[in-house]
Amino acid sequence: MAFEPxxxxxxxxxxxxxxxxxxxxxxxxxxxxVAAAVFAERGIDASLEEIARRAGVGIGTLYRHFPTxxxxxxxxxxxxxxALCAAAxxxxxxxxxxxxxxxxxxxxxxxxxxxxxxxxxxxxxxTTNSGLFSDTSGRVSQALRQLVEAxxxxxTIRGDVDASDVLHALGGIYSAPDTPEWRDRSRRLVKLLMxxxxxxxxxxx
Amino acid sequence: MAFEPxxxxxxxxxxxxxxxxxxxxxxxxxxxxVAAAVFAERGIDASLEEIARRAGVGIGTLYRHFPTxxxxxxxxxxxxxxALCAAAxxxxxxxxxxxxxxxxxxxxxxxxxxxxxxxxxxxxxxTTNSGLFSDTSGRVSQALRQLVEAxxxxxTIRGDVDASDVLHALGGIYSAPDTPEWRDRSRRLVKLLMxxxxxxxxxxx
DNA sequence: CACTAAAACGGAGGCGCCTCCGTTTATTTA
DNA sequence: TAAATAAACGGAGGCGCCTCCGTTTTAGTG
Numbered sequence: 001m002a003f004e005p006x007x008x009x010x011x012x013x014x015x016x017x018x019x020x021x022x023x024x025x026x027x028x029x030x031x032x033x034v035a036a037a038v039f040a041e042r043g044i045d046a047s048l049e050e051i052a053r054r055a056g057v058g059i060g061t062l063y064r065h066f067p068t069x070x071x072x073x074x075x076x077x078x079x080x081x082x083a084l085c086a087a088a089x090x091x092x093x094x095x096x097x098x099x100x101x102x103x104x105x106x107x108x109x110x111x112x113x114x115x116x117x118x119x120x121x122x123x124x125x126x127t128t129n130s131g132l133f134s135d136t137s138g139r140v141s142q143a144l145r146q147l148v149e150a151x152x153x154x155x156t157i158r159g160d161v162d163a164s165d166v167l168h169a170l171g172g173i174y175s176a177p178d179t180p181e182w183r184d185r186s187r188r189l190v191k192l193l194m195x196x197x198x199x200x201x202x203x204x205x
Numbered sequence: 206m207a208f209e210p211x212x213x214x215x216x217x218x219x220x221x222x223x224x225x226x227x228x229x230x231x232x233x234x235x236x237x238x239v240a241a242a243v244f245a246e247r248g249i250d251a252s253l254e255e256i257a258r259r260a261g262v263g264i265g266t267l268y269r270h271f272p273t274x275x276x277x278x279x280x281x282x283x284x285x286x287x288a289l290c291a292a293a294x295x296x297x298x299x300x301x302x303x304x305x306x307x308x309x310x311x312x313x314x315x316x317x318x319x320x321x322x323x324x325x326x327x328x329x330x331x332t333t334n335s336g337l338f339s340d341t342s343g344r345v346s347q348a349l350r351q352l353v354e355a356x357x358x359x360x361t362i363r364g365d366v367d368a369s370d371v372l373h374a375l376g377g378i379y380s381a382p383d384t385p386e387w388r389d390r391s392r393r394l395v396k397l398l399m400x401x402x403x404x405x406x407x408x409x410x
Numbered sequence: 411c412a413c414t415a416a417a418a419c420g421g422a423g424g425c426g427c428c429t430c431c432g433t434t435t436a437t438t439t440a
Numbered sequence: 441t442a443a444a445t446a447a448a449c450g451g452a453g454g455c456g457c458c459t460c461c462g463t464t465t466t467a468g469t470g
Contacts, residue, residue, distance in 0.1 A: 021436060024448060047426060058450025063428060123332065124325065226466060229418060252456060263420025268458065412470090419464065427456080434449065440442090 028065045030055045036076045044073070044118050073121045074132065081136040084111050088143035098156035098201075101147045102194045108144075109173060109186045116178055141167055155202040169193050233270045235260045241281045249278070249323050278326045279337065286341040289316050293348035303361035303406075306352045307399045313345075314378060314391045321383055346372055360407040374398050 020028065034055040038046045048069065052062040066072040087107055091100035115122060126133045145163035152159050170193075173186045225233065239260040243251045253274065257267040271277040292312055296305035320327060331338045350368035357364050375398075378391045 021447060023436070027449085048428090049426065052450090059428080060430085060450050061448075064448075067428095069427095120329065123329075127328065226417060228465065232419085253458090254456065257420090264458080265420050265460085266418075269418075272458095274457095414469085415467095417464105417466075420462100422460095424459090425457085427454105429454090430452095432450100434447105436447075437445090439444080 024065075027055070027057050027061055031057065031062055031065060032072075032075050032079055035072050036079065039073070039076060039117065040114060044121055048072070070121055070125055070128075073118055074125055074129070077115070077118060077122065077125075078132075078136065080111055080114060081140060084108065085139050085143040088147055092147060092150055096156055097147065097151040097154055098194070098198060101151050101157070101197075102190065104144070104147055105170070105190045105193070106187065108140075108170065109183065109190060112173055112186075113183055116182075119178075144170075151197075157197040158200045158202075161197065166193070166197075229270075232260070232262050232266055236262065236267055236270060237277075237280050237284055240277050241284065244278070244281060244322065245319060249326055253277070275326055275330055275333075278323055279330055279334070282320070282323060282327065282330075283337075283341065285316055285319060286345060289313065290344050290348040293352055297352060297355055301361055302352065302356040302359055303399070303403060306356050306362070306402075307395065309349070309352055310375070310395045310398070311392065313349075313375065314388065314395060316345075317378055317391075318388055321387075349375075356402075362402040363405045363407075366402065371398070371402075 019025075031051065035051050038051050038054065042050075048062060049059050051072075052059045055062070062072075066075065084104075084107060088100075088104055091103050094100070095103065141163070144167060148157075148161075148163040148166050151157040152161070169189075173189060176182060176185070179185075224230075236256065240256050243256050243259065247255075253267055254264050256277075257264045260267070267277075271280065289309075289312060293305075293309055296308050299305070300308065346368070349372060353362075353366075353368040353371050356362040357366070374394075378394060381387060381390070384390075
């Protein structure tokens with residue numbers, strides 16, 4: 001009984017994605033950007049034809065770049081996660097480190113909110129493409145770690161906590177049931193958490 | 206801060222489903238039956254309009270009975286599970302108990318095969334409607350238990366095993382990867398298992 | 411039966427999905 | 441810069457989804 005190679009899912013065939021032609025790259029970026037806006041506005045079932053229309057390209061172009069709705073959702077989600085991670089560095093440069101942390105957590109709430117909107121599609125994507133989840137959640141918690149450590153280091157938040165503690169506290173935001181009050185409740189949680197973190201700042205390191 | 210009752214999913218509102226009108230019941234049954242055939246033949250994305258057409262009803266009728274594709278999938282799946290459970294009793298009446306068990310396991314393989322076809326939809330249904338999974342898997346293993354116990358009792362299979370052992374052995378069928386050879390492999394597993402069960406039958410009870 | 415209200419039917423119509431292929435554009439070559 | 445060609449564009453067209461509402465059927469009632 002011979003073992004034939006079971007047809008495997010063709011994960012990016014390592015063939016380094018050759019650079020797109022200039023116009024193609026432009027359209028691709030624009031589509032992802034518009035898709036994020038339209039999904040946020042109309043929900044995950046938004047018309048793909050509307051997205052193409054608003055991006056100023058033909059429907060054929062959308063489908064060439066994103067063969068299925070899920071491809072598009074994945075790209076939107078990845079961009080969202082990257083933007084959140086990138087924001088950590090920018091906020092740290094522009095604000096006192098405790099303020100940077102607070103603002104970042106506020107954005108984290110918004111990020112989770114969009115994720116909820118995409119819930120069903122993401123669930124499918126996560127079981128299909130398990131790298132997606134571990135990639136992004138790893139990078140997001142890395143961004144948080146950076147902010148927490150900076151704030152602890154310069155004494156704007158107390159020194160007896162670490163990033164894992166904060167992540168743990170944010171877990172409630174992630175897993176809370178999806179009620180209408182969810183977003184406000186989450187924002188209050190962030191404020192509470194920050195008050196707790198600032199209390200006794202500058203004591204032990 | 207008052208706790209308002211969070212809007213809950215309206216699981217069958219206990220309002221005992223009043224009996225349908227005769228024509229409605231007929232159409233509903235026919236639709237479920239045809240849907241099972243069409244899903245098996247064309248896959249989970251089969252056209253609902255084709256199902257209505259083949260059932261000899263209008264598309265509106267299909268949608269009145271099954272407002273979404275998932276409703277239809279759920280009903281098909283439940284019927285399949287019920288048929289499998291019902292078969293246990295019939296086979297037991299018609300065949301020696303070891304043969305009944307063997308034939309039932311063969312049908313179990315077929316049942317799992319259709320489940321695989323419906324995989325994505327079922328995954329969504331299972332996370333949405335968690336009762337569905339526990340209901341059916343409980344009843345299916347109950348049916349198996351009945352067959353195994355009968356066969357042990359009259360000595361056509363060995364007495365030092367119980368239904369849980371057999372269920373455990375069948376677990377491989379359930380969780381094996383979905384290769385082209387899956388079905389044949391599963392059938393061989395059933396035969397092997399039966400050989401093992403028959404070996405030394407009638408010794409200890 | 412004849413009549414009626416409630417229930418169910420069914421398909422037209424509007425919209426979105428997705429493919430296919432003729433047209434346009436960016437890039438390379440001479 | 442002009443010609444050649446590979447790449448990308450875009451929208452028409454065919455099909456499926458789903459709602460809406462006029463028509464038909466059933467199950468009571470006198």
